[in-house]
Amino acid sequence: MEYVIETENICRFFGEDDLRAAALDDVSIQIKPGEFSAVIGPSGSGKTTFLQLVGGLDNPTSGKILLSGMNIAEMTNRELSDFRRDHIGFIFQSYNLIPVLSAEENIEYIMLLQDIPASKRHERVREMLFLVGLEGLGDRRPAQLSGGQQQRVAVARAMASGPDIILADEPTANLDSATGASLLDIMRRLNEEQNMTFVFSTHDRNIMDRARRLIHLHDGKIESDEIK
């Protein structure tokens, strides 16, 4: 498998007739395993839409998306859910943790969906919490954690299922620069140590500096694709 993500001429339009607007227009990208890439561009350029499409959260108006060589348009709802569960990790700008679950339970939940035995789940949760530097805070609910800590939990949750791809939608946007940098360190380390593929959408200069590939979107089209 040469590419983990491959899009062919994908378009995503919203609205109809005169109100029809292109969020993505004829975008073709190939991303190899282990890449640490960032999709950049001004607000409204289509970054989030791109991540949602390659994450199988939305369907393109036209075009084809292959994830690990599989065409997601041909998957049933259930297959797509299972594919997301096993192959894709999401990190959202606003953390999106389940408020009634503790940090540990938020991380464990996805493994529960994978039917992983309890002992193995608990071991993996401890490992993930250690990896993101939150040992001892596992029993706290999201509301009892700072923004940075919540985003670390989100990173740990995204990693817990052992995905091939991590899609991070402006993961540092709500964090101060020091916290953002430290989180980025964690993600970079995971990328290097576990060869996970990271795709960010971001405005953050820090991420742009560290990314090895910058895909610049403008008005839904690829303006530039720079490999450092």
Add this chain to the structure above:
Amino acid sequence: MILKLAFRNILRQKRRSLLTGLSMTGGFVISVFSFSLTEGTYGNAIDFFTRNHTGHIQIHAGDYHKRPKVYKTIEGLDSIEALLGTENRIKSFSPRVFAPALAYSGSETSIVSVIGVNPLLESKTSRLKEKVQSGKYFDQKMTESGFFKVMIGAGVSRTLDIGVGDEIVLISQGADGSTANDLFEVVATVGNKSSFDNMVVYLPLGAAQEFLSIYDEVHEYALLTDDVSKSRTIANSFQEDIDHVVDGLTVSPWQVVESSFYKSMRADQQGNYFILGIIIFLVCIGVLNTVLMSVLERTREFGVLRAIGSRPVDIFKLIFIETMLLTTLSILFGLILTIPLLIFLTQVGFLLPQPIDMGGVQLYELKGTVSSIVLIIPALIIYIFSSLVTIIPGLRACTITPRSAMSSH
């Protein structure tokens, strides 16, 4: 963890969950109360009149029950009684004869009903012996004066102004067309003015058969079964058995014998069920509102759950479990509340200021009963309705695309 998640989601909006839970608890308690009272009252009424006279099942010749005539008698009593003796589900039976008669004593006369019973068998089948107000329960023997013994209803006693030790003359028509008349001695009075047998003269069976010229024949067998609720089934199966022994007999359960009471009871029960249905419907509207609100508020969260790999069915399951959990907690709380209520209903009940006439049966008090039906049916109805109202919000939550869900606020 799903249970934990569901439980915590219920606690997320404590006040709302509490109000919804209380409405379900209220619906459950009202339903149990109503079921208990209805089942108890009718159970007591059925017991009252079946044990008072009717029995659980009756056997007659042909259409005697609908068109009674003195000559429509049951023959072959030995075969029938042998068959009754082999039927385990029948606890006791009593053969009876009936006839209208003119009674007089001194200068007073009155129209009465004559009922001939076997004193021993009747005492095992009905409460006739317990209804004796004065004198002694009769037997088949003659008095010292050489007369057959009779027991009279309170109305006969009052109208003819006679009591224990007095003589009474009965005039009627025998089955063979002859005039039946004889002198009897009163040994007991039974019941009171509101009893169904107010104007009845009870004769020992042999005396009544001789009086009406229906030797070795009777008009009716009243049977007591081991379970009144199975009367219809037992009657049907006994009809098949008896058809092999004697032709032309009709076996009827109490529901047929006392069809006016049974119909009025069923109509009343259906009215109660309708009102209960409305109460539970209103409760479920509240549940629907809560589930819908909860789903709307958590749309974004469902989007996240879908994004990280929950299948649509997992989301539906979560919402369903939350509703079932709230329902279960509400019913458990309701069960705790119903314990003292049921104790009160079954032990004390309500004394009616005026008796209620139910198809001829007078109800003086309303008492509840405790049975699996009383508790299970209301719980089951609430569970079913709660499950049904979960379908629409559940489908909404699980069919929305993750992107749409996550862009909601």
